[in-house]
Amino acid sequence: MYSPKAKKLKIPPLDTLDFRDISYLGWYDIRSAKKVLVVEYNGKLKGIQGSFDNSIKGICSLCNGYEDVGLFMARTKTGKATYKNKGNFICRDSNKCNENLITLEKLNKFVENY
Numbered sequence: 521m522y523s524p525k526a527k528k529l530k531i532p533p534l535d536t537l538d539f540r541d542i543s544y545l546g547w548y549d550i551r552s553a554k555k556v557l558v559v560e561y562n563g564k565l566k567g568i569q570g571s572f573d574n575s576i577k578g579i580c581s582l583c584n585g586y587e588d589v590g591l592f593m594a595r596t597k598t599g600k601a602t603y604k605n606k607g608n609f610i611c612r613d614s615n616k617c618n619e620n621l622i623t624l625e626k627l628n629k630f631v632e633n634y
Contacts, residue, residue, distance in 0.1 A: 530549060530550075530551060531547070541618065542615075542618045543559075543618055543621050543624060543627055544557055544558060544559040544560075544582075544614070544618065544627060545557070545558040545559075545614070546558070546614030546617070547614060548572060549569075552569070553571070554569045554570060554571060554572070555569065555570060555571070555572035555590075555592055555610075556568070556569045557569075557614075559627065559631050561628065561631045561632075566631055566634075568594055568631070568634045569594065570592050570593050570594030570595070570607075571592070571593045571594075572590050572591070572592050572593075572612075573590050573591045573593075574588060574589070574590030574612040575590060575591075576588075576589060576590075576609075577589070578609050579609065580609065580610050580611045580617055580620070581608040581609055581610055581626060581630060582608075582610050582611065582617055582621065582626055582627050582630055583611060583617045583618075583620035583621045583622075583626070583627075584620070584626060585611065585616075585617070585620035587611045587612070587613070587616060587617070587620070588611070588612045588613065589609040589610060589611055589612060590609065590610070590612050591607050591608075591609055592607060592608055592609070592610045593605055593606070593607040594606055594607075594634055596633070596634055606633060606634065608630065610630075
């Protein structure tokens with residue numbers, strides 16, 4: 521979920537990307553100390569930002585690959601004024617994660633939960 525401060529995020533250079541080769545755009549924003557994911561979901565772009573602690577080798581929730589992963593934690597709205605923190609282990613390197621993706625099933629399920 522993006523906050524109003526998200527407008528200040530610095531995005532990576534897009535001119536070097538081949539959008540035919542990626543399923544989502546992900547990067548770590550140093551200024552906000554957040555990992556950011558932008559995914560096309562149901563015909564619209566959806567942005568998710570959260571804290572990221574990269575510390576272990578494990579299975580990624582998005583690509584199911586055995587990579588360097590970290591705990592991605594994002595706050596989601598669960599009611600009118602209630603929020604819940606949700607976490608998943610995802611790849612530290614979004615480019616490697618995109619390379620490992622065979623199907624969008626887990627990526628879409630991830631986006632649905634946020």
